[in-house]
Amino acid sequence: MALRTLVQHANPSWRRFTLGLILLAFLLLGWLWWSRTRPPRALVSVVTLAGAGPRVTFDSLSDPFGVAIDGKGNVFVSDGLGGRIYRLSEKGEAQVVAAGLDMPSAIAFTGEGALIVADTGAHTITRVDPRTGRTEIVAGKMTVSGDSDGSSSEARFNGPIGVAVGTDGTIFVADSYNDRIRAIGSDGHVRTLAGGHEPGFHDGVPSEARFDTPCGIVAARDGSLFIADTGNHRVRRIAPNGTVTTLAGTGDAQTRDGPLAQATFDEPTAIALRRDGSLFVTDAGSSTIRVITFGETPSVRTLTGGFPSGLIDGEVESARLNDPTGLAFTPDDILVFADSASGLVRALLPRGERQGKQSAPGRVFLPAKEIRAAVPPRWPYDPPTVPRQLAGTFGEIRGEVLSDHDAWFHSGVDLPGAYGETVHAVYSERVTRPLAVEGAGGLRERLRLPLFGYIHVRVGRDANERMLGGLESRGFSFRRDDLRQVTGVRVRRGTRINAGDPIGTLNRLNHVHLIAGPPGAEVNALTALALPGLRDTVPPVIEDVTITDDQDRPFLREEKQSGRPLVVTAGRARIIVRAYDQVDGNATYRRLGPYRLGYQVFTAAGQPVPGFAARRDTIIFDRLPRDPSAVAGVYAMGSQSGYEGRTIFAYLVTNEMRDGVAREGFWDSAELAAGNYIVRVFVADIFGNETRRDVPVKVVERVRASRS
Numbered sequence: 108m109a110l111r112t113l114v115q116h117a118n119p120s121w122r123r124f125t126l127g128l129i130l131l132a133f134l135l136l137g138w139l140w141w142s143r144t145r146p147p148r149a150l151v152s153v154v155t156l157a158g159a160g161p162r163v164t165f166d167s168l169s170d171p172f173g174v175a176i177d178g179k180g181n182v183f184v185s186d187g188l189g190g191r192i193y194r195l196s197e198k199g200e201a202q203v204v205a206a207g208l209d210m211p212s213a214i215a216f217t218g219e220g221a222l223i224v225a226d227t228g229a230h231t232i233t234r235v236d237p238r239t240g241r242t243e244i245v246a247g248k249m250t251v252s253g254d255s256d257g258s259s260s261e262a263r264f265n266g267p268i269g270v271a272v273g274t275d276g277t278i279f280v281a282d283s284y285n286d287r288i289r290a291i292g293s294d295g296h297v298r299t300l301a302g303g304h305e306p307g308f309h310d311g312v313p314s315e316a317r318f319d320t321p322c323g324i325v326a327a328r329d330g331s332l333f334i335a336d337t338g339n340h341r342v343r344r345i346a347p348n349g350t351v352t353t354l355a356g357t358g359d360a361q362t363r364d365g366p367l368a369q370a371t372f373d374e375p376t377a378i379a380l381r382r383d384g385s386l387f388v389t390d391a392g393s394s395t396i397r398v399i400t401f402g403e404t405p406s407v408r409t410l411t412g413g414f415p416s417g418l419i420d421g422e423v424e425s426a427r428l429n430d431p432t433g434l435a436f437t438p439d440d441i442l443v444f445a446d447s448a449s450g451l452v453r454a455l456l457p458r459g460e461r462q463g464k465q466s467a468p469g470r471v472f473l474p475a476k477e478i479r480a481a482v483p484p485r486w487p488y489d490p491p492t493v494p495r496q497l498a499g500t501f502g503e504i505r506g507e508v509l510s511d512h513d514a515w516f517h518s519g520v521d522l523p524g525a526y527g528e529t530v531h532a533v534y535s536e537r538v539t540r541p542l543a544v545e546g547a548g549g550l551r552e553r554l555r556l557p558l559f560g561y562i563h564v565r566v567g568r569d570a571n572e573r574m575l576g577g578l579e580s581r582g583f584s585f586r587r588d589d590l591r592q593v594t595g596v597r598v599r600r601g602t603r604i605n606a607g608d609p610i611g612t613l614n615r616l617n618h619v620h621l622i623a624g625p626p627g628a629e630v631n632a633l634t635a636l637a638l639p640g641l642r643d644t645v646p647p648v649i650e651d652v653t654i655t656d657d658q659d660r661p662f663l664r665e666e667k668q669s670g671r672p673l674v675v676t677a678g679r680a681r682i683i684v685r686a687y688d689q690v691d692g693n694a695t696y697r698r699l700g701p702y703r704l705g706y707q708v709f710t711a712a713g714q715p716v717p718g719f720a721a722r723r724d725t726i727i728f729d730r731l732p733r734d735p736s737a738v739a740g741v742y743a744m745g746s747q748s749g750y751e752g753r754t755i756f757a758y759l760v761t762n763e764m765r766d767g768v769a770r771e772g773f774w775d776s777a778e779l780a781a782g783n784y785i786v787r788v789f790v791a792d793i794f795g796n797e798t799r800r801d802v803p804v805k806v807v808e809r810v811r812a813s814r815s
Contacts, residue, residue: 147383147440150455153411153419153426154463156182156443157199158451161473161625163481163558165189168201170539170557171445171452173214173377173433175222180437183222183237184445184452185211187539187600188557192222192235195452199463205240208233209250210537210601212268213281213323213377213433223278225267228537228601232267232280232291245278246297254285254304259295266582266599268541269324269335269377279332281321283541284584284599288321288334288345300332301351306586306595308339308358309351316351318343320597322541323377323388333386335375337541338595342375342388342399354386355399355407362393362409370407372397374542377433379442389431389444391540394627396431396444396455411455415733416627418449420465427733428453429471429627430540447539448626472730472767473625475634478558482534483606484637487561487619488524489531491607494640496693498523498618500793501631502728503700504738504756507747514738514746516731517700519560519622520632527570527612530619533636534559535605538582544596547586550616554598560622564611566596575609628767631702631729633793643690643794647701651685652788652802657773659744665805672783672803679773682706683743685757686790686798698754702793703727706760708774711783711803718778722789725760730767737769760788776806 159167165188173185182195183204190208193201210228217223222235223245231247246259253263267289269281278291279300287302300313307317321343323335330347333354341356354367361371373392380386386399387410394416395409412428419427430448437443441462442455449471454463485491499521506514524530536556544566546552553562567583568574572593574583582599604610613619623632655661657679664671684706687698705724708716715721726741741764743757761772774786784804791797 147381147385148457148459150410150423150440150442151458152422152456153428154454154456155420155466156452156454156463157184157193157195157201158446158449159201160450160470161448161557161628162450163473163477168193168452169450170447171433171450172212172447172539173225174435174443174445174452175214175216176435176437176443177216177220177237178438180439182435182437182443182452183214185214185224185433187211187227188537192224192237194237203240204237205235205242207242210539212600213270215270215272217272217276217278218274223270223272225270225280227266227268227283227599230264230266232264232270232278246291246295252284254282254287256289256298257296259291259297262289262291262297264289266601268322268600271324271326271332273326273330274328277326279324279326281324281334283320283322283337284582284597286318286320288318288324288332300349301345306338306597308336308341310343310353311351313349313351320541323375325378325380325386327380333378333380335378335388337374337376337391340372340374340392342372342378342386360392362390362395362413364397364408365406367399367405367407372407376431376541377444379434379436381436381440387434387436387442389434391430391432391447394428394430396428396434396442415735416448417733418446418451418466418468418471420453423455448628450625468767471625472628473558473630475623475630475729478623478630478635479637482636484639485533485606486638487522487530487533487610487621488528491531492639494638494642494692496523496697497521497641497690497699498697499620500633500688500699500702500728502731502741504742504746504748506749508739508742508744514742515735516738516741518629518731519562519620520636521618521620523618524613526615526617529569529575529612530561530564530610532556532559532561532604532606532608532610533621535603538598538600538602538604541600543598543600547596548593550614552596552614553620554610555622555626556604557625558623560626561610562620562622563614563616564619565593565614566611567598568593569612575611578609627733629731631793633702634729641690642692643688643792643796645689645691645792646796646798647686647688647790647792649684649686649788649790649798649800652786652800653683653685654786654802654804655681655683657681662804670803672805675776675804675806676809677777677779677781677806678809679775679777680761681759682761682774682786682788683757684760684788684790685755687754687756688790688792688796690792690794698748698756699792700728700756701790703791704758704760704789706774706786706788708779709785709787711785713785716779716784722787724765724789725763725772726758727765729765732764732767732769734769737764740764740769740771776804777809779806781806781808
């Protein structure tokens with residue numbers, strides 16, 4: 108019987124009820140249509156939702172990577188080092204859903220509500236029931252890497268990082284270290300869609316297409332796939348017919364917005380499709396989130412983040428990120444992302460949304476004492492207990508402070524060795540970055556692990572460019588040119604590197620630059636490490652003290668005699684201390700940067716003047732500012748050092764730099780009565796040796812111009 112006939116023959120109360128249901132259904136359908144077709148709201152601010160921040164131990168959500176949202180808007184996050192999947196509560200509490208995984212990476216939901224996980228360290232694709240936490244392998248064999256299609260038990264993967272689920276339930280996999288895109292059908296059969304046997308770049312039909320460490324993948328409703336081709340620094344598309352094209356990116360590892368053919372990316376890692384068809388990409392190398400929009404003029408633009416990386420919540424224009432990886436949209440247009448190097452889950456909010464909180468920037472810093480307590484005493488050489496020299500310390504200037512020169516802070520400690528000598532890991536860690544090696548073949552080649560970085564090392568190979576024994580089976584691989592020179596090195600995400608394991612060998616700079624602390628939150632390696640036998644009984648050397656006005660004009664003595672006071676005109680002044688340090692056993696030509704500097708002002712009788720009851724320790728090299736321009740606020744003009752050439756450390760001790768924050772400062776002598784005083788400067792090394800120098804000054808009133 109037709110619905111109309113049923114309504115006509117029903118009693119009045121039933122008729123009203125039925126009509127009400129029909130009206131409600133129409134309203135619900137209308138709301139669903141409106142919610143799907145209304146334009147997404149603009150994303151305007153960044154907040155922190157959850158996360159423990161960087162940790163030495165991984166008993167909480169501290170290494171987020173993948174993000175997925177279920178049909179109810181619940182946020183799920185994978186924790187690589189913890190081997191867990193978490194669900195976030197509305198209050199930002201992280202609840203364990205599944206454990207016992209092996210470096211899980213990207214995650215995605217099926218239409219039935221199961222969670223698909225790229226279990227990178229296990230080389231498998233795994234299904235998780237978010238209600239029970241039960242896990243089962245969809246395809247691949249636990250801990251066995253390979254490259255083969257076939258049934259779920261026969262197929263093999265090599266460190267898969269990206270997963271997506273199509274509308275028909277097909278699971279798509281970015282098989283990262285096989286450089287292939289794979290598909291798993293509903294029957295569990297695995298087939299290769301595109302890609303070759305080694306990394307490369309080529310568009311075209313599936314058999315010709317090449318990828319380089321693809322990490323992100325998303326399926327569109329029309330059956331096409333979008334790929335974050337991480338090693339190629341491009342965003343690619345696989346059409347429903349299998350043809351591969353480049354959507355955006357030139358291949359240059361840069362961050363440039365603009366038309367698709369001109370825009371550039373720097374390690375695009377994950378990709379998400381918004382309901383309006385826009386693509387959002389985490390650009391890990393530049394610590395940004397980018398958006399690809401289509402229409403009359405398809406283009407790429409940076410939505411938030413940029414240089415320098417870090418942790419700053421707030422408006423998208425000023426927010427800063429630190430190695431973002433996975434991302435996903437909630438039903439109400441909130442973009443949730445894993446800010447991996449910060450150890451946090453963060454979100455981009457539309458205007459008017461009130462979720463999460465504003466994080467303090469210091470939250471990403473892991474105290475050096477926690478690292479030191481966990482790391483056994485050793486040097487990065489064999490034997491590990493035999494002391495070496497120090498060739499450079501944390502915070503030293505590199506380059507030269509001049510208007511036409513580049514200058515930067517030295518971010519680690521330099522430990523000299525012989526050319527070709529093997530460098531060993533100082534701590535047991537797992538590789539978390541999909542592309543953990545940078546600058547292959549160059550002098551600054553490096554391996555970056557979660558807590559330590561090793562620079563100036565031929566990663567995984569000896570002085571003759573041959574692989575060190577046993578590393579091939581542990582996820583190390585090389586790319587070589589026609590002359591057999593190494594042009595690329597990969598170490599698989601999830602690779603275990605134990606303390607004492609070989610990292611590589613020294614290149615012709617003959618030292619390892621050892622970095623301590625999470626990326627973007629480095630600490631002084633000498634406070635984070637116990638280096639056996641390292642002694643320093645040598646106090647720093649103060650070469651000179653200069654006092655200038657706030658226009659950098661030096662004050663002079665009335666008479667050019669040693670011991671005569673500097674004549675300081677009342678007003679703001681800068682104090683510049685030229686100094687260096689040395690340690691026991693070092694060659695005398697090695698000049699090192701000190702750890703702590705400061706000053707204090709006394710009367711001629713030796714009493715502290717008001718405001719200087721205690722000394723001011725203004726410069727402490729415990730952490731470094733993220734802003735590279737801060738180097739000119741710590742070092743005076745003409746400061747310079749490097750592996751070759753002169754070494755001049757001239758410090759602006761009236762400025763401040765400590766706890767990773769730098770700010771300008773002055774000594775305001777106008778607060779004192781005219782007369783004689785003593786400016787005492789302090790320079791100390793990290794071992795507590797200290798040198799002082801007293802500078803007599805005569806404060807005179809500023810001469811005022813007479814009025815006519």
